[in-house]
Amino acid sequence: MSLLEVKDLSIHFGGVKAVQNVSFTIDAGIVYSVIGPNGAGKTTLFNLITGVYKPTSGEIRLDGESIGGKSPDELARRGVARTFQNLQICMNMSAIENVMVGAHLRLDRNLIKAALRLPGLTRRDAELRGEAAELMRFVGLDKYINARADSMPYGALKRLEIARALAMKPRLIFLDEPAAGLNPKETIEVDELIRKVADSGITVVLVEHDMKMVMNLSDRILVLDYGKKLAEGSGEEVRKNPDVIAAYLGAHA
Amino acid sequence: MQKRAYYGLYIVIAILAVLPMVLPNSFYLDLAIRMAINAVIVLGLNLLIGFAGQISLGHAGFLGIGAYASAVLPTHFGWHPLLAMVAGAVATGLLAALVARPIFKLKGNYLAMATLGLGIILNIALRNEATWTGGPDGMPVPAFGLFGFELSNDKQWYWVVAILLTVSVWASLNLIDSPFGRALRALHGSEVASRVVGVDVVRYKVAIFVLSAVFASLMGSVTAHYVGFVTPNLADFFHSIELVTMVVIGGMASVYGSLVGAVLLTALPQALATFEGWETVVFGAILMICMIFLPKGLVPTLAAKFDKGDQA
Ligand SMILES: Nc1ncnc2c1ncn2[C@@H]1O[C@H](COP(=O)(O)OP(=O)(O)OP(=O)(O)O)[C@@H](O)[C@H]1O
Numbered sequence: 426m427s428l429l430e431v432k433d434l435s436i437h438f439g440g441v442k443a444v445q446n447v448s449f450t451i452d453a454g455i456v457y458s459v460i461g462p463n464g465a466g467k468t469t470l471f472n473l474i475t476g477v478y479k480p481t482s483g484e485i486r487l488d489g490e491s492i493g494g495k496s497p498d499e500l501a502r503r504g505v506a507r508t509f510q511n512l513q514i515c516m517n518m519s520a521i522e523n524v525m526v527g528a529h530l531r532l533d534r535n536l537i538k539a540a541l542r543l544p545g546l547t548r549r550d551a552e553l554r555g556e557a558a559e560l561m562r563f564v565g566l567d568k569y570i571n572a573r574a575d576s577m578p579y580g581a582l583k584r585l586e587i588a589r590a591l592a593m594k595p596r597l598i599f600l601d602e603p604a605a606g607l608n609p610k611e612t613i614e615v616d617e618l619i620r621k622v623a624d625s626g627i628t629v630v631l632v633e634h635d636m637k638m639v640m641n642l643s644d645r646i647l648v649l650d651y652g653k654k655l656a657e658g659s660g661e662e663v664r665k666n667p668d669v670i671a672a673y674l675g676a677h678a
Numbered sequence: 679m680q681k682r683a684y685y686g687l688y689i690v691i692a693i694l695a696v697l698p699m700v701l702p703n704s705f706y707l708d709l710a711i712r713m714a715i716n717a718v719i720v721l722g723l724n725l726l727i728g729f730a731g732q733i734s735l736g737h738a739g740f741l742g743i744g745a746y747a748s749a750v751l752p753t754h755f756g757w758h759p760l761l762a763m764v765a766g767a768v769a770t771g772l773l774a775a776l777v778a779r780p781i782f783k784l785k786g787n788y789l790a791m792a793t794l795g796l797g798i799i800l801n802i803a804l805r806n807e808a809t810w811t812g813g814p815d816g817m818p819v820p821a822f823g824l825f826g827f828e829l830s831n832d833k834q835w836y837w838v839v840a841i842l843l844t845v846s847v848w849a850s851l852n853l854i855d856s857p858f859g860r861a862l863r864a865l866h867g868s869e870v871a872s873r874v875v876g877v878d879v880v881r882y883k884v885a886i887f888v889l890s891a892v893f894a895s896l897m898g899s900v901t902a903h904y905v906g907f908v909t910p911n912l913a914d915f916f917h918s919i920e921l922v923t924m925v926v927i928g929g930m931a932s933v934y935g936s937l938v939g940a941v942l943l944t945a946l947p948q949a950l951a952t953f954e955g956w957e958t959v960v961f962g963a964i965l966m967i968c969m970i971f972l973p974k975g976l977v978p979t980l981a982a983k984f985d986k987g988d989q990a
């Protein structure tokens with residue numbers, strides 16, 4: 426059975442059919458990319474699967490369980506993590522605290538125990554701080570372990586989002602344009618980072634406009650255009666697909 | 679790093695310990711007590727406004743529930759003051775939860791409007807239920823006693839309030855630097871990001887709103903017993919605004935800012951008494967100037983000047 430199954434998924438915003446009857450499946454352990462021109466519905470698809478939007482119709486199954494319409498926190502409990510195309514960093518917190526928030530569900534969130542600073546809780550928090558620092562090193566943010574989020578450059582914040590998502594210890598991670606706005610060197614580093622994440626056993630779903638990166642990383646690719654599935658297959662298959670070539674030439678001409 | 683935030687607590691303890699010895703007379707002792715009471719309320723309110731990013735314009739209403747529970751229940755029903763205080767806090771907590779839950783489920787920030795309305799309703803109720811509350815004239819409050827010991831003079835009150843304040847500062851610092859507190863700050867920083875990592879934002883907003891309302895209620899009871907008299911003014915809209923102003927002037931999301939805001943704005947009306955009739959205007963002007971030049975509030979602005987590293 427596939428890890429994620431999406432069937433006839435649609436969402437309409439008034440008259441805008443942002444995603445229309447899209448179906449695909451993702452097997453555990455692969456890197457699956459979603460590509461398509463601007464406005465194709467890629468981010469909307471992520472929002473649907475991670476519970477930020479509720480589908481107008483269609484089905485989403487995670488490990489066979491129907492998750493369509495469940496809230497983001499319920500999905501987080503099921504091991505679904507994501508990053509955002511438009512950065513969603515908590516600028517009112519330090520960098521490492523942003524990562525620590527990712528571990529929210531793995532911690533004792535009791536208010537009374539927290540207010541009384543019970544030793545068990547502080548011990549766990551100290552451990553977590555160590556884990557978070559380790560994750561920051563893993564994504565290449567060694568320099569920023571003691572930084573405030575609002576003092577970090579854009580490229581670093583992109584990675585901070587990945588570190589926060591990894592702190593959830595997810596099974597499935599959705600990365601929405603992790604290399605957007607990065608310079609070529611940073612892009613290569615993020616490419617390598619995603620490889621490492623995938624190698625650690627996490628299933629990766631990637632939206633990215635950098636075709637070199639997509640072709641390099643992906644086991645399978647889904648192409649969206651105007652909210653519809655245009656093609657799906659391996660990099661080779663997709664690249665040769667005449668519809669895809671037409672859509673991309675049309676979009677970029 | 680976080681350890682440093684606790685150094686301020688020692689300073690607070692030191693000031694509180696030395697203060698009664700240096701205060702020249704009972705006028706200042708009374709002022710110090712009222713400052714400390716306000717500081718505890720503002721600490722709770724800052725958790726809601728500064729840390730969680732939710733605005734309440736009706737907190738004086740909760741203060742009023744506590745104050746009147748401590749006045750009415752012992753006077754008319756012979757309840758023990760401690761029991762009355764707890765009953766007021768429980769009632770406040772329930773009311774706050776009842777109001778907040780549906781509001782936080784709505785998209786958008788409606789809490790300000792809802793609490794504004796709630797505060798006004800509570801105030802009207804206190805004014806109109808004259809048989810129980812004494813109406814606009816207010817009513818006397820019996821003294822607070824426990825285990826045969828009665829709080830009778832200001833020195834005793836001072837130490838009680840000083841301990842309450844110290845514990846509140848400590849608990850606030852603890853809370854902020856905990857999984858619960860990080861979730862609160864995260865939903866303020868980015869609601870969608872916090873939801874995606876698993877924060878049930880409605881639950882957290884309700885929890886912190888209830889907590890801050892209960893803080894206000896308990897301190898309402900303390901105020902009532904300390905002053906020995908309650909009037910509906912304690913629960914009116916202007917008092918709610920005053921409390922929010924203390925948060926904003928001292929500094930949003932700053933524990934020590936809450937203290938500074940409470941101290942300054944409790945003292946300011948006294949200092950302005952010489953302006954005869956123009957106090958409110960001068961008060962307003964000072965607030966406006968503060969907001970223009972120190973939009974983040976006093977403590978965070980000063981802290982940023984001295985250090986570019988971590989914030990408390
Ligand atoms: N909340 C919303 N309300 C109304 N329309 C929306 C909403 N979210 C997305 N859309 C619309 O859905 C369409 C798809 O947008 P989406 O952001 O998913 O595109 P995308 O493929 O991620 O594009 P890009 O490559 O630019 O990020 C667009 O026409 C967009 O305006």
Ligand SMILES: [Mg+2]
Binds near residue numbers: 467468469601
């Ligand atoms: Mg997008």
